[in-house]
Amino acid sequence: MxxxxxxxxxxxxxxxxxxxxxxxxxxxxxxxxxxxxxxxxxxxxxxxxxxxxxxxxxxxxxxxxxxxxxxxxxxxxxxxxxxxxxxxxxxxxxxxxxxxxxxxxxxxxxxxxxxxxxxxxxxxxxxxxxxxxxxxxxxxxxxxxxxxxxxxxxxxxxxxxxxxxxxxxxxxxxxxxxxxxxxxxxxxxxxxxxxxxxxxxxxxxxxxxxxxxxxxxxxxxxxxxxxxxxxxxxxxxxxxxxxxxxxxxxxxxxxxxxxxxxxxxxxxxxxxxxxxxxxxxxxxxxxxxxxAQLLGRAQIERDLENLMLYLDGAHSPESMEVCGNWFSKAVKSSRQKTPKQIMVFNCMPERDPAILFPSLLNACHGQGVRIDKAVFVSNSHGTPTSDLKWQRYLQKCWDSLQSPAAGRDEFCNPVATQEEGEEAVSTTEYSMVIPSPGVALNFLRRLARSCPSFSVNVLVTGSLHLVGDVLNLLKR
Missing domain, CATH: 3.40.1190.10 (Mur-like, catalytic domain)
Structure with missing residues (x-):
């Protein structure tokens, strides 16, 4: 040939x-x-x-x-x-x-x-x-x-x-x-x-x-x-x-x-x-x-000394529950002194976040783990960064499931973040919308560096395409 x-x-x-x-x-x-x-x-x-x-x-x-x-x-x-x-x-x-x-x-x-x-x-x-x-x-x-x-x-x-x-x-x-x-x-x-x-x-x-x-x-x-x-x-x-x-x-x-x-x-x-x-x-x-190995399934990557990424391409109600259990057990087994959990999420519009989110939250709560902040992004090769309607809808669904009595603190609660002319939009007490995975990763790195006393655990989930985008960013 x-x-x-x-x-x-x-x-x-x-x-x-x-x-x-x-x-x-x-x-x-x-x-x-x-x-x-x-x-x-x-x-x-x-x-x-x-x-x-x-x-x-x-x-x-x-x-x-x-x-x-x-x-x-x-x-x-x-x-x-x-x-x-x-x-x-x-x-x-x-x-x-x-x-x-x-x-x-x-x-x-x-x-x-x-x-x-x-x-x-x-x-x-x-x-x-x-x-x-x-x-x-x-x-x-x-x-x-x-x-x-x-x-x-x-x-x-x-x-x-x-x-x-x-x-x-x-x-x-x-x-x-x-x-x-x-x-x-x-x-x-x-x-x-x-x-x-x-x-x-x-x-x-x-x-x-x-x-x-x-x-x-x-x-x-x-x-x-x-x-x-x-x-x-x-x-x-x-x-x-x-x-x-x-x-x-x-x-x-x-x-x-x-x-x-x-x-x-x-x-x-x-x-x-x-x-x-x-x-x-x-x-x-x-x-x-x-x-056995398979990218993007229950994968853990250390990015900074106090920044760990937990990547899993779960995108169905059942797999979100499994993902929540795995993430929670992994975080607890690491015995970190002051852990903080952030979720980076996107999914296809064909999926129903009103079903996906409770599966994840119930699994985490059952293990005694709280997600302190959710970050909603587009796929770098998917939704254009100028159109974040779907991400805003995900944010609205997520926020509706949160309880004011959850005892949130000021960790990861900036008004906005800016990187190369792009800034976060629609920031709430519980969540943020950031235009792209790259901007989100840069934000998380700055957050981890500014909070050295915290262990920042980031769950990347909802889409294998999103997980692939983040792995590609880490590879670069």
């Missing part, structure tokens, strides 16, 4: 041109037909049939489950490929070989190989694939070319009509915890959402699921029965105290357990199961669980 001479910026610009405002989900005819046509153009139909795949759908924890699965199988000595979404800093994060994101050189090589052939083969009646479809096709090309032992694929959205579901015979399927997310696309009831997720189940392919609410489980079981396949419910790993997980939070015991079951099934199906031995949790599995 020839290496096309091109800068990273050129490939990113070409990729961005595929972004549309249409929802990524589509009807069955469109998904099957388009993906089939694209696979023919790229001559990936036969290579894809030979690819060994673990396919994972769900609402909460599917990225973590995939990360655990990849890390376990890598620790067992297998060559792994991992495809997840979204990326937080760079698109190459979505493609990992043996735990390492694809190199820029390989990315460029495979990107332009796919791009040129699709440009040549697409017509007015067959347009270039949309953003996520292209990335899925790119993952298929990478994984079939690099001769890996197993590919772990995370569903992008839903399951039934997701581009990854073009895989006809995965080795095993997993469904993580289900909840209310993307309801405008997947349905407004949990059974409707479960039906979309169950779309990845295939005839002759065993499936595993985390515990679900009764009405959601009934849908999954009915689908499995229609296909005459086993569906096994996997209960959380026991928290023995000596089991160290690379991804933090009590909720990860659920995801880790599902990953263990998926990996055990895959290893047995491959016919090479020496790595498992007779233990319920072999040493290689423990090693894999301990070394």
């Amino acid at each position: 020839e290496l096309r001479s091109s800068s990273p910026e050129a490939s990113r610009e070409a990729l961005t041109s595929l972004i549309t405002r249409r929802y990524r989900i589509a009807g069955p005819n469109e998904t099957v037909q388009l993906m089939g046509d694209y696979l023919k153009i790229l001559q990936l139909e036969e290579p894809l049939k030979k690819l060994s795949v673990i396919h994972v759908a769900g609402t909460k924890g599917k990225g973590s489950t995939c990360a655990f699965s990849e890390s376990i199988l890598r620790a067992c000595g297998y060559k792994t490929g991992l495809f997840t979404s979204p990326h937080l800093v760079d698109v190459r994060e979505r493609f990992r070989f043996n735990g390492t994101e694809v190199s820029e050189t390989l990315f460029q090589e495979y990107f332009w190989w796919c791009w040129d052939r699709l440009q040549e083969g697409c017509t007015s009646s067959l347009p270039m694939p949309s953003y996520f479809r292209f990335l899925t096709l790119l993952a298929f090309k990478m994984f079939t070319s690099e001769k890996i032992d197993v590919a772990i694929l995370e569903v992008g959205l839903g399951g039934k009509y997701d581009p990854t579901n073009v895989i006809e015979t995965p080795d095993v399927c997993g469904i993580t915890s289900l909840g209310f997310d993307h309801m405008e696309i997947l349905g407004h009831t949990l059974p409707e959402i479960a039906g979309e997720k169950a779309g990845i189940l295939k005839p002759g392919v065993s499936a595993y699921t985390s515990p679900q609410r009764e009405d959601a489980m009934a849908v999954l079981q009915a689908r499995a029965a229609d296909l005459s396949i086993p569906l096994q419910v996997v209960h959380p790993l026991a928290d023995t105290g000596n089991l160290e997980l690379g991804l933090k939070g009590d909720h990860q015991l659920v995801n880790a357990a599902l990953a263990v079951s998926l990996c055990k099934h895959w290893i047995k199906k491959s016919g090479i199961d020496e790595a498992m031995g007779n233990d319920d949790l072999p040493d290689a599995f423990k090693t894999g669980l301990a070394s």
Whole structure:
């Protein structure tokens, strides 16, 4: 394969041109037909049939489950490929070989190989694939070319009509915890959402699921029965105290357990199961669980001596509760003398802050942790800084849930902050609106420096895009 001479910026610009405002989900005819046509153009139909795949759908924890699965199988000595979404800093994060994101050189090589052939083969009646479809096709090309032992694929959205579901015979399927997310696309009831997720189940392919609410489980079981396949419910790993997980939070015991079951099934199906031995949790599995990593999920970064950032891309009511519990326990376990908590938040307008905020607040209050101030920002590549109506609405919702009897003090209560001509707007006793993550981070740094006796704990949440923006700022 020839290496096309091109800068990273050129490939990113070409990729961005595929972004549309249409929802990524589509009807069955469109998904099957388009993906089939694209696979023919790229001559990936036969290579894809030979690819060994673990396919994972769900609402909460599917990225973590995939990360655990990849890390376990890598620790067992297998060559792994991992495809997840979204990326937080760079698109190459979505493609990992043996735990390492694809190199820029390989990315460029495979990107332009796919791009040129699709440009040549697409017509007015067959347009270039949309953003996520292209990335899925790119993952298929990478994984079939690099001769890996197993590919772990995370569903992008839903399951039934997701581009990854073009895989006809995965080795095993997993469904993580289900909840209310993307309801405008997947349905407004949990059974409707479960039906979309169950779309990845295939005839002759065993499936595993985390515990679900009764009405959601009934849908999954009915689908499995229609296909005459086993569906096994996997209960959380026991928290023995000596089991160290690379991804933090009590909720990860659920995801880790599902990953263990998926990996055990895959290893047995491959016919090479020496790595498992007779233990319920072999040493290689423990090693894999301990070394698993995933950006933006329960991630802690120290920025200054007294400024800690806690980053988690929670964006559903259930994940916000999990995030609040993790953040509170992490802050309390650090045994800081005078801790102060600030939340930096943004979410998509499709989400309901009147549901998200109580889930977070109740979890924090239950642990005895108070958020002293909320800072609402736009995504640096999202809402223009000149239009902060959504952030003002978030602020209004947040303030309405606060109690005057909470005993707030004057910490983090300036009238405004100014940085490079931009200033905070709509400051209240409980919250602030700041135009961008960069301005917010600079404000937090000045605050921490001006209050050296305080330990400033900043929870960044509500959106993986926001978490990615902040991680990018820290990287710079």
